[in-house]
Amino acid sequence: MNRSVILNGISFLIYLFFQVIILKNSVLFGSAFCFLYIGYLLLLPVETNPLWLMFIGFGMGLFIDMFYDSAGIHASASVAVMFIRNFWLARVTPQGGYDNGAVPSLASDGLQWFLIYATPMVFVHHALLFFIEAGGFQYVGFTLLKVIFSTLYTMVVMLIVQYLFPGERRV
Amino acid sequence: MGRVFLFIYQYRAFFTFLLLEFFCVWLIVLNNQYQGASFFNSANSFVASVNGFSHNTKEYFSLRETNSRLSEENTMLRKQLEQLNQAVLLADTIGSADSSVIKQFDFVSAKVVSNSIDFQSNFITINRGSADGIEPGMAVINGQGVVGKVKITSEHFSVVTSLLNVDIMVSALMKRTGYFGTAQWGGGDTPDPDYVKLKFIPLHVKPVVGDTVVTSGYSGVFPEGIMIGTIARINPSPETSFHDLDVKLSQDFRKLSFATVIKSNLKPELDSLKMRVPTLQR
Numbered sequence: 473m474n475r476s477v478i479l480n481g482i483s484f485l486i487y488l489f490f491q492v493i494i495l496k497n498s499v500l501f502g503s504a505f506c507f508l509y510i511g512y513l514l515l516l517p518v519e520t521n522p523l524w525l526m527f528i529g530f531g532m533g534l535f536i537d538m539f540y541d542s543a544g545i546h547a548s549a550s551v552a553v554m555f556i557r558n559f560w561l562a563r564v565t566p567q568g569g570y571d572n573g574a575v576p577s578l579a580s581d582g583l584q585w586f587l588i589y590a591t592p593m594v595f596v597h598h599a600l601l602f603f604i605e606a607g608g609f610q611y612v613g614f615t616l617l618k619v620i621f622s623t624l625y626t627m628v629v630m631l632i633v634q635y636l637f638p639g640e641r642r643v
Numbered sequence: 644m645g646r647v648f649l650f651i652y653q654y655r656a657f658f659t660f661l662l663l664e665f666f667c668v669w670l671i672v673l674n675n676q677y678q679g680a681s682f683f684n685s686a687n688s689f690v691a692s693v694n695g696f697s698h699n700t701k702e703y704f705s706l707r708e709t710n711s712r713l714s715e716e717n718t719m720l721r722k723q724l725e726q727l728n729q730a731v732l733l734a735d736t737i738g739s740a741d742s743s744v745i746k747q748f749d750f751v752s753a754k755v756v757s758n759s760i761d762f763q764s765n766f767i768t769i770n771r772g773s774a775d776g777i778e779p780g781m782a783v784i785n786g787q788g789v790v791g792k793v794k795i796t797s798e799h800f801s802v803v804t805s806l807l808n809v810d811i812m813v814s815a816l817m818k819r820t821g822y823f824g825t826a827q828w829g830g831g832d833t834p835d836p837d838y839v840k841l842k843f844i845p846l847h848v849k850p851v852v853g854d855t856v857v858t859s860g861y862s863g864v865f866p867e868g869i870m871i872g873t874i875a876r877i878n879p880s881p882e883t884s885f886h887d888l889d890v891k892l893s894q895d896f897r898k899l900s901f902a903t904v905i906k907s908n909l910k911p912e913l914d915s916l917k918m919r920v921p922t923l924q925r
Contacts, residue, residue: 493697499761502834522656530663537670538690540759541766541802544670551667555660604671606763614834 480516487512488532492539495629503614504621507546509536510597511630513554514590515577518570522558529554542605549600553593564589578634590630595623691768691800694757702900709900716786748866749906751775753783756800760836760896765805767791769902772799780864782905788870788893789813789826789858790902801904807836807896815841815871815890816859822848823859826871826890836896838875841888848886850874856890863913866905 491509499505513529520528533547540546561570566581578586598619606615651658702709753769771777773796783790783803791803792811804811807828815826824843829835841856854874860867875891 489693492693497697497701502761502836505761523659526656526659526663530667533667538687539694539757541768542762542764543674544667547670548664548667551660551663555656 476517484512484528484532488535491536496539500621500625503618504625505598505618506625506629507536507598507601507622508626508629508633510550510553510594510626511633513550514557514593514630515575518561518574518576519572522555525554525557526551545601545604548604549597552600553597556596557593560589560593578631579638583631586631586634587627591623591627594626594630595619598622598626688797688799691756691770691797694768695770698755698757705898705900708898712786713901719786747907747909749776749908751777751904751906753801753902753904755899755902758805758896758899760805760807761834763809763830763834765807765896766794767803767805767899767902769801769803769904770799771904772796772801774798776906777801777904778906782865782907783902784865784869784905785894785899785902787895788872789865790894790899792864793904803902805896806839806892806894807834813865813871814859814861815856816867817841817844817848817850817874818855818857820848820850820854823861824885826856837892838889839872839892841874841890842885844886844888846884846886850877850886850888852877863907863910864905866907 487509491507495506495508509532513525513532516525516528529550530547533550534544536546537543561576564585566585570576571580574580576586576589581589602615602618602622603609609615751771753771753775756768756770758767759765767783767790769783777793777796779793779795781793783793789806791805791808793801794804795802806813806826807830809828809830811827813826814823816823822844824841826839826841828839844850852874856871856874858865858867858869858871870893872890872892872894874888876889878887878889880887
């Protein structure tokens with residue numbers, strides 16, 4: 473238990489700093505953003521208490537916000553995604569259910585399942601993020617374009633990370 | 644009463660969700676106000692130093708260009724200095740120079756620590772803060788033109804609202820015709836970091852593509868005559884009584900690495916004078 477908490481803490485920091493030091497500078501075509509930190513939140517163990525999930529999401533979002541100068545935007549999107557995460561996990565349970573202490577990752581449940589699990593979550597997160605950032609629905613076209621491009625970009629990077637660091641624990 | 648607690652306990656996840664979201668919305672609203680949330684931003688010194696590390700590394704890739712631009716700026720400044728020296732010499736002989744007018748602006752040079760151009764509200768962090776005499780509301784420029792206005796300061800860092808932010812408006816002057824309007828970033832559907840809109844130029848003025856747009860100095864924040872850009876497109880605007888003008892910025896916000904903060908010494912006086920105007924009308 474203690475060991476997994478420490479490992480989780482370390483990977484929290486790795487995801488956070490990777491995001492704000494490197495990925496912050498890698499915006500493609502002015503419209504595709506990579507928010508890999510959502511990967512950390514999606515890969516928390518299945519049995520994590522929903523309250524903890526939301527607080528971790530909130531903390532991660534708030535730290536990201538401090539670096540992006542966007543107080544509250546990332547935090548609110550992350551909390552929302554963490555809130556729906558357990559409902560979605562229950563909906564997409566793989567055959568035979570989740571193992572004890574399982575992590576919903578590519579390594580444990582396969583590529584197809586992971587895409588089905590992660591893509592909608594990333595999409596919801598990015599949609600909330602960009603629509604809050606745009607301050608409403610007045611620029612639907614462009615915002616939607618940003619959401620779709622960013623979802624693709626984030627998913628590709630997330631898959632690369634998953635293939636690079638497989639195994640039971642992540643990164 | 645017990646039932647209420649039971650109800651809250653049963654739906655604790657949902658209530659926590661609501662609570663956290665309310666907190667986030669509060670932060671977002673607070674951040675949109677002028678002063679902003681004073682802690683959760685990149686003026687926090689730890690955040691700024693990490694951002695600075697990242698930006699420093701990035702800067703190595705554009706060193707050559709930065710160097711050439713700086714040397715260009717140097718030669719230009721040297722030329723201006725020479726002209727000024729001449730002017731001061733003349734003024735001294737006549738003896739009419741008001742020292743407060745000459746010292747109207749103080750300059751603090753700063754390095755950009757972090758910068759964004761892709762959002763609807765873009766901010767720049769610089770490595771000078773209240774310890775260097777920087778206060779919210781001050782103007783930020785550099786050799787290429789207008790950069791923005793200081794939003795928040797911490798001891799050693801400041802967050803600057805970039806000109807690429809829909810919330811910022813700069814009083815602008817068309818140099819050739821002498822008419823003034825307001826320069827504001829379009830943002831919206833096609834946020835282009837190369838163009839701003841010039842608004843409130845009446846239709847009887849005939850702008851020409853290539854006309855220079857500079858700051859007017861009317862607000863007292865920016866000095867007069869700081870370059871904003873040149874008019875690039877004159878869009879037809881059949882329904883309004885103002886032109887719809889696109890201004891190509893002289894500043895390249897993608898490669899921003901140095902900036903100068905301007906402290907206006909006469910701004911309080913100008914503001915208090917303007918405050919008195921409405922009372923006089925009555």
